[in-house]
Amino acid sequence: MNHLQRSNAGEHTPHGPPVILRHDLPASFVLFLISIPMSLGIAHATGAPLMAGIISAVIGGVVVGALSGAPLQISGPGTGLVVIVASLVAQFGWAATAAITLAAGVLQIALGLTGISRLVMSLSPAVVQGMLAGIGVSIAVGQLVVVLGGTAAPTVPANVALLPGELAQFQPGPVAAGAVAIAVLLLWPRVPRASLVPAPLVAVAAATALVHVLHLDVARVDLPDSHALVFPEMPRGSAGTVVTAVVTVALVASMESLLSAVATDRLHDGPRARLDKELVAQGTGNVLAGALGGFPISGGLARSSTNVASGAKTRYAAVFQGVWIAVAVLAFAPALELIPLSALAGVLFVVGLKLVSISRMRNLLQHRELLVYAATATGVVLFGLLEGVVAGLAVALLRALYRLTHCSVSVEGNRVCVRGSLVFLGVGRLVRELRRLPLGQTVVLELHIDYLDHASYEAIDDWREGYERLGGRVQVDEVHDSWFDRADQGKPGRHKTLPGPLPRWFAPWSHWQGTQDAVTLPAQRSSVEQSAASDPMLRGMREFERRSAPLVRPFLHELAVRGQRPQQLFITCADSRVVPNLITTSGPGDLFCVRNIGNLVPMASAGDRSVGAAVEYAVEILNVSTIVVCGHSDCGAMKALVTGSASRGSHLHSWLRNAEPSLIRFHAPTSGGCADLPVADRLAVANVAQQLDNLLGYPSVREAIAAGTLTLKGMYFDISNARVYLVDPDRNGLEPVHSPA
Incomplete structure (x- = not known):
């Protein structure tokens, strides 16, 4: 069953108390510990009130988590919106930015109701996996700066530039706490029955204990003192500027959420995301966040991947972590402020590295999709999430265009075999090969094509008329479809052939045995070729290689692998x-x-x-x-x-x-x-x-x-x-x- 078929099965996944207590509850504590510093850091980076990040984390967990179409996705302050929100705060102020967030949420709900989010499923897997890798590198580099005792910059190049200075100003406290957290994360899975307690939780606890026992000088979680809410106000400016801001926030938040949902699906075997429902949930969250002065919300891959890695099975992990954040900020702020930031950074550092999968790279290399993967990952690392996705899509589209317009032409004696899509971009090579054939022969033009445009038909037909006018004979042999024959009758095909079920039996003996004398091989023939001219079995083997093998090869390859x-x-x-x-x-x-x-x-x-x-x-x-x-x-x-x-x-x-x-x-x-x-x-x-x-x-x-x-x-x-x-x-x-x- 594929991902799309399983998408509707998610609502029936068992989520009784045993599953919630064993998997979701522990995962929610890990998420809660990670979400607080991330939410505060994102708000601080944009100049927004620190409380705005906390508000969005709570709403993203409780409200969006409860309504979400992607149960294992964790929503909160959008990392992909940092630069955009920073410019909005500088231009309009925070109260007006909250109003823009509210309006963007309404637009997201409208988009979700139209079903437009399904277009995201058309993304190449190489783009999604490249996005995962790019975000993983971005997370790891940024958190490495924090482990070394510094403050992460918003971009990877800026963080790379900070690393030499942080190394020169070596700070033993943050490095020790971060190193302990990283070591525990890597070694904890080897401990017997370790899965009963999430590794990130153990890592944070161990690092906190180390700092407390040795009295190390480290930066800790700093919760806001003020719990005051900022309510939205109408932005001052031209209508066009405000509308542009609303559309930008809505589109970027939606794209980040949907891409994160698709990427999160690749990290687990549970229910698939229902993207329309997810977009409506994200919009609802942004309406509430804007009304309460919160930061724009989107689904986050860093939090979502941590959720999956921590063993969460249902949406209750997201809901619980939102509740814990609210309770902790209101009642247990002093205890949370004991946690060193470098310990949390160590957790995220390992999470980021795990998103860069060597096995995925090998698989994409085998399928010749590594270039798309590399372009996406590089774009995300150097420029940002949307820029990286656009770069990957551009490379994927160029490769798809090349494949769709590329055909292979092979000549064996006076048999010319053409495979692929035959359009005007590739017809020049075919005509050159046809013109090299000796005159006065019987030529078989064997077409294994799934599309033939008018320019290609005209080129072949013109060559055929000229060749036969000079005493030759041309036999057009279409194997899988009848594009040329239909065009010859004045009824050309308009679309590519819809893929149907492949035939389960592939031996066209009556077809090729009846035309065995129509083709002659070169004068200097090998002993095998000479035998093939008279031996029906060898002829059959040759025709299998030419016609049937391409059809059965995928089936036989799978049988060879699976037995x-x-x-x-x-x-x-x-x-x-x-x-x-x-x-x-x-x-x-x-x-x-x-x-x-x-x-x-x-x-x-x-x-x-x-x-x-x-x-x-x-x-x-x-x-x-x-x-x-x-x-x-x-x-x-x-x-x-x-x-x-x-x-x-x-x-x-x-x-x-x-x-x-x-x-x-x-x-x-x-x-x-x-x-x-x-x-x-x-x-x-x-x-x-x-x-x-x-x-x-x-x-x-x-x-x-x-x-x-x-x-x-x-x-x-x-x-x-x-x-x-x-x-x-x-x-x-x-x-x-x-x-x-």
Whole structure:
């Protein structure tokens, strides 16, 4: 089940008291310890009242957390809004900025109700993961400055510039507290049963205890003395300036929240975010924050990633942390002020580094998406969140444009194979290759394309007319679609082909065998090529490589990685006219097949090792749910049984002795089914029924049937009519396979 399919399942995730007490409650304490200094720091960096950050942290936890469409996302003062809010405070003052925040919240609610937030799901995973890495680096660099005893700047370049000075003015107190917190975070998971207590909580407690015992000189959490609220006032200025400010705050806060929600989804396996609902919740929070003089709210990846890392499972972690912040600021301010800032910085430093995932980089490198990842991460680090996302999107769009307009052209003799999308940007290369072909030959233009524009059609058609005018012949062979043929009939396709289910069987023998003489290979041919010209199997192998392999490669790659997991053991005859995957519409990895003369399952007491081993392997190792025995019409083995034509002493005669119980069953008085069939075909049906009985002689089969994990089915294939029937073993009769209504 993919992320989108699981999105609606979130509301049904168990969230009873055991889950809340074991996971959400401890996580909320960790969030509470981290949110207070972050909220105060963000407010201080913009010139806003310190209490504005606390107000937004409480509202972001209690209100937005309760309404959120992303249960594990933590909202509070928006880190991506620091520069914007700072300019608004300088231009309008804080009371007017609160009014702008309120109006931005109303706009966010309106946007959420329109469903526009779903566009965020179109983002490339490389962009989202690059954003995660960029924010992680930004967090780590900024918090490293705090660990060294300094005050973090708002940008990464500024923080990097501060590092040499902080190192030169080495402060043992902050460094010791931060180092202890970092060490505990890294080592705590190795402690037995350590998951019962969150590592960040232990890290902060250990660092605080160290500072207290050694009386180290460190900066501690500083809560505001005044609890006065600042109520919103109408901004003074032109309407255009105010509207621009409202739209800017709304869009930046929304984008940060939605991107954070999508990124947070990649950190856990719980319910997926419902982005429309999340945007409405963020807007509601900003309306309340603006009305009470709070800082603009957005979802924060630093807090959200900490929430996930601390083991939170539901939205109650966010709600509780908002409650703890309110209670702590009102009642326990002196105790909180004992916590060293460098200890909290150490926690965030490790959280930031964990967002830079080496495994994600390897995966993106394999999929050739590392450039998008690097562009996004670099942009976030050097310029900011939105700038980084825009940079990543620009690179992703350029790469997508290249891929959508790029086609591959390969020439083998006088066969030209084109794959991809054939548009005017790539047609020049194709025409150059076509013009290099020798004149007067029969050329096959093989098109494996998913789009053909008018310019490309005209170019190919012009070359074809010219080539045939000079005595050559051109055969256009479209494999997966008919773009060229439709254009040739004056009915060109207007859109790319909608992806449908790929065929499960890919052997187009009648197609390529019928045109084998239309293509000639170069005069200097290898021995393999010379053999392929006359050997149908080698021709088939070449055509598999050319046509079928690209279709089945994804399936086979997955099967190679995950191993085979067939659900059926399919026992059938070695007759070349019986193709199991064809008559069952199955593909690679679906059927575990055993084929022999007469589709026989020798009795367990007969001492046969081959079929018995396959049955045991399928039942005991592969855990198949069904065993099918399939007979067929015009079976040579059944004819040999009826006529006794197998030479005594031959391997065939010895093998067919395993079918003697089928003969006895066939001549039994109760065997009255299929009276209208020829004798050999009636015997084939009775033979299938007998093999089902023989299977019951294998202990593993009996045990699986008794446990309800295995069923046996008989099947009969009428070759001449291409009909498949089920075998009724009680009367040795046939039942049609009815199509579902």
